Amino acid sequence: MSDLIPSLPAQYDPKEAEPRLYKKWLQIAAFTPDDDDNKKPFTLIMPPPNVTGVLHMGHALMATLEDIIVRRKRMLGFNTLWLPGTDHAGIATQMVVERELLASEKKTKHDLGREEFLKRVWEWKEHSQGTILGQLRKIGASSDWTRLAFTLDEGPVKAVRECFYRLYQDGLIYRSTAMIHWCPRCRTALSDLEVKGETKTGSLWQIRYVLENDPSQALVVATTRPETLLGDAAVAVHPDDERYAAFHGKKVRLPLVDRVIPVITDAYVDREFGTGALKITPAHDPNDYEIGLKHKLPSINVMDELAQINEAGGAYKGLSREKAREKIVSDLEAKGLLESTEKYTHNVGHCDRCKTMVEPRVSQQWFVNAAELAKQAIRVVEDKEIRILPEEWEKVYFEWMRNIRPWCISRQLWWGHRIPVWYCNQCNETIVEKEDPTVCPNCRATELRQDDDVLDTWFSSGLWPISTLGWPKETADLKRFYPTDVMETGFDILFFWVARMVMLCVRMTGKIPFKTVYLHPMVRDEYGQKMSKTKGNVKDPLEIIDTMGADSLRMYFALNTFHGRDVRVHDGSLEGSRNFVNKLWNASRFVLGHFPHVAGENIDRTNPINCWLLHQLTLTKREVNKALEEYRFYEAAGKLYHFTWDTYCSRFLEMIKTPEELETRKLEVESTAVEVLEDILALLHPIMPFVTEEIWRHFPLERNTQLLALSSYPMDNSGEYPEQFAQVERVIEIVEAVRTQRGVSGISPSAKVHAVVYSPSASALEPLQRFSSLVEKMAGVEGLAFETRAEPDKKLHILRPVAEGVGVYLLKADLGDVDAEFKKMREQVKELREAIVRAESKLKNSSFVDKAPADVIDGVKKQRDELKEKADSIEKYLRENEA
């Protein structure tokens, strides 16, 4: 590399570095997999963001987690494909463009016509997609932009066509008249999933339906929707309900309308609810629709597609459903037909997109026989061919799949995949073919018309893992990268999307679309509330990246993505990760500043500090790799955070900073400092790609000849050195013991104290002696002595026991008043004794000794001995010293 710079600037400037580094990665096509089939492929298809507007925090989290996964896999040598794309998002996008159109030109889509309107949506899409892709790049997404896909691209269109054709041929797609959810604002049918129940407080009205031939007698029905009485076809009572036995077979007059309708009996009616008499409106209630079919009742539709009362509603024609309700209630009241009104809280369906109350509506729509497709989709998860993480979601998946209902896939919209069905104007034949038909296969007429509707967006999304790879063509990509490895997405679209992908892709290819589904949590504000524009608590990821840098945001996400928990983002929450970036930068500055010329792999493994560090590095590598394999991002990030900050910076760098190490033994530690830093950068690179790559650029010329993004990910190959590790830990404990004592005794940091490290065992002391100047420097000790003796010098020192027969004694004269210290020591002894009692009672307990595993028993014994030794030595000291 030609652009190496010898030393790091004092400050890291993400705003300058991030775009520069991203460009560099693109230049060398770091994110595009190659054609090498000897390399194992790894594939992750990006959940395509909607082209409705800009990315939010949820997208940033998605991009971060997926980038962590694929960057690591790439570094591990996999032929890695992360395929990006965007979704046309039918209703959502059409709504946005309609709104804009109305605001800027005061026009509706009908003013423009279908063709012209679609042109506008495409313009919007081009603009919006550019914004979104720019944002993904800012986050650092290492996706393969050469394969960028859009759900309305030619490829996906062909895939949709093929899939529709096959399912139609197999009888799994069919057209049917049925009751569906209708959004009167969007003026389209919706699937069950696009309707969200909201708890609303309304009223329950009781209305008199008088007998046809005897106005003195009446059935009183209870309803929450009086306006639908215009379409009533019957009143139903329970066959065994004695209260209404006299009404069986009779007829009643529909209030206000005066139409005569029958009284029917059906066991569906709940005798306990309301009055036990139920008005049946087959055209406006799903249950009534079923009952209507059963009893062959007429379905009287009284509303148009805007949910306004139509001709069938007589005098109420033209009123909105809300106005009609008001008027009908007051008219009933005026006629004395309103028996009672009470408050009633119940669940009412609303359009997921526009929050308008949905209207049940009977209409002709296209459906997928989802129950049939679900069979295989259930099996592949049961058989663990597909693993869903976190595991709790498997149950949710099964529950939904097992109770699945027909999926309404037609939408009365313009923006989307037009339904590939034609009808013959002559003979009304339905024509479904792979290519656009020109003649009717039935009557040879040439006047054909295509179905006006488009498909549910999720139909094309459901084919995403295969349509992006070229299916139905047997492309090289499909062969190499399918089935994909991971589907990483939010749990909120498990049914919408993941379930549909499994159903459709398994059906189309006979293979699973992905091996693992990882469902990430939702991003929320500091109070755990969903971010929404109306609440004003939305945080813009770009704003955060602008002030803190992308790596800070990414590290924050990694540290806070716990299984099954929300990620909370608010002002100030990212400070910790921002500080971490800064810490890493400065540690690197220190290391590269002191050891600018380390050339080869040359770690001195005779130096115990090196071994101590390598030992922990090995454990960290192992844990980090394991955690990432299992998608425990928080754990991987946490281990790296602590290894870098606590072990490498606070301990290792501080130790080698002492004159003994930095000057006398510099050659022994410098390779370690540099090489472990390299490992840290590589380990952190998937999480914080920018700052690590930037630091990497500054390493000595001979070392790093390629970008960090293309380097290999560290595995646990640094060796284990338990003995040296324990030794250096002892030294650290000595330093900490002295520091603690200094703290509690209030000794000024500049004042030196005198200390003795003591042990009855010379062999325990021996390896510690070479660290004497280190301890002196780090603990502020002057003339550290090592003494082999059985008894401490009681007149001179106060004790801080360390462990395994080693203690540190400080000169009393340095410490001033130590009475408080004695008190503390007595408390400590008390705690130790309690712990010892617990341990001993365990060991005395024969069932524990019999039943517990040997290593647990040994552990308790060892612990007991250590506690005892510590307690004994403190107690002894107290006995001898307390006046």
Next chain:
RNA sequence: GGGCGAGUAGCUCAGUUGGUUAGAGCGGCGGCUUUACACGCCGUAGGUCCGGGGUUCGAGUCCCUGCUCGCCCACCA
């Protein structure tokens, strides 16, 4: 009405198959211009692991039960 999840330090949360004296970050307190970093360093306080039963040698962890919160699903008008 069903299902799922959560309740651990002041706050936000970890705690892997039950097994040392229950941890982190932030915040608090005391101190520090110690040769990279005050976005820092050193030290320190703080917890009946929601309540109640049970299983076990041993429970924050498993079972039952109660309470409180959150989410998802559901056609009782």
